Amino acid sequence: MDAQHILVSGAGIGGLTAALCLAQAGHRVEVFEQAAILAGVGAGIQLSANGMRVMHHLGLLPKIAALSFLPEGVEMRDWRSGQVIASTTLGAEAQTRFGFPYFHIHRADLISVLLQGIRENASIQLHIGSAVEGFSQSESQVSVTVNDQTHRADLLVGADGIHSRVRTGLFGAEAPTFTGNVAWRGLVPASLLPEDLVRPVTTAWWGPGKHFVHYFVRQGELVNCVCVVEKTGWDTESWTARGDLQELQTDFAGWHGAIQTLIEHMDPRECYKWALFDRPPMPQWGRGRVTLLGDACHPTLPFMAQGAVMAIEDGAVLAQCLAAEGSVAAALGRYENIRRKRTASVQRGSRRNARVFHLDGLQARLRNSAAKFASSAMMDSIYSHNVFAEFESV
Secondary structure: OOOOEEEEEOOOHHHHHHHHHHHHOOOEEEEEEOOOOOOOOOOEEEEOHHHHHHHHHOOOHHHHHHHOEOOOEEEEEEOOOOOEEEEEEOHHHHHHHHOOOOEEEEHHHHHHHHHHHHHOOOOEEEEEOOOEEEEEEOOOOEEEEEOOEEEEEOEEEEOOOOOOHHHHHHHOOOOOEEEEEEEEEEEEEHHHOOOOOOOOOEEEEEEOOEEEEEEEEHHHOEEEEEEEEEOOOOOOOOOOOEOOHHHHHHHOOOOOHHHHHHHHOOOHHHOEEEEEEEOOOOOOOOEOOEEEOHHHOOOOOOOOOOHHHHHHHHHHHHHHHHHHOOOHHHHHHHHHHHHHHHHHHHHHHHHHHHHHOOOOHHHHHHHHHHHHHHHHHHHHHHHOOOHHHHHHHO
16 A cells, blocks of 8 residues: 555554554554653553564664663562562563563553654654544544644544443444452562562462453662452542542551552552443444554453553554555455454453452362463463464464
8 A cells, every 4th residue: 555644643653653664654643642741650560572573673673772670580479478479480481482572661661662763753743742642534534623723534433432432433432341340550669679679570469359460661770560359439530630648558457468568568649549340342432434453442451461452453463464465455354354363362361360369269279270281281372473474374
């Protein structure tokens, strides 16, 4: 397909990655972001090999590596005793096994790398403080309204997140389902913690009705903590809503001492809490010259650490489809057909893990016996995936 003029709504990880992939394929891209400042919202992100393959394709792997932490492995531990339930090796072995490294990175650091790539690319124009308010389309073009101005292009990509206006414009408003889980997050300076309290791995503590995950970011300077609790009475679905640290301490009272120490050293002003809502896989992602990407079409619960990576994969596949097909409609249809099954599988797997991590009694003991083998199988199916090879084989 000849070079297209493409509008992207949303400058998150998915939108910025898509813009870079599309520009690399020869298209002219405009990105519209509603925020006035692209600040470091969020905390740690796990970037597995399947996502790093795309970053390598964009030439960004060295810059990401310079800001990341390379974990040695993953450990699942018992909430009270601290006993290791199962573990898998990452580090150099994972790079050999899957072709690319597995990194922990602060979201703000990843955004900074992507933004640098955007600013250095003459084919991409970034509009900050510019929300896509609405759109319309004809057989030959799509028009979007931004700050009371109209922008016209060949296609529109809605990468505007879990509350996507583009998705609503395509399919109407939806009513997500509360999962019964509330998530907490916070960052702890490693310098404040006893030496060796946190191992150089991703650690997931499993307990009845809740779990706690922590890992290093910023090359080991900070410990990212994500804690999930089954509870009611909170329905705010926002990464930036602050929570009460004392409530978090109460939620994890009686847990292992390492957990208590981590919570004690969190900054009460930087403790965040949000309700987790579930959305089923969408049977259709787009219409005509408009499609969706990332959380806008497959929002994923944070129990497989694949939400950001799925959006990264989306951008690479979309660019390949546009390069290979002769029309926008054919390209967007092929993009959907390639991505729907894989992203739906990750959505379902994350939903399943929400239950598995919180088991108790006999069910928990049976889970623990099977955990080692299940973890290895999951890594193979997710991390070894090559979006470039997949596209060639379709």
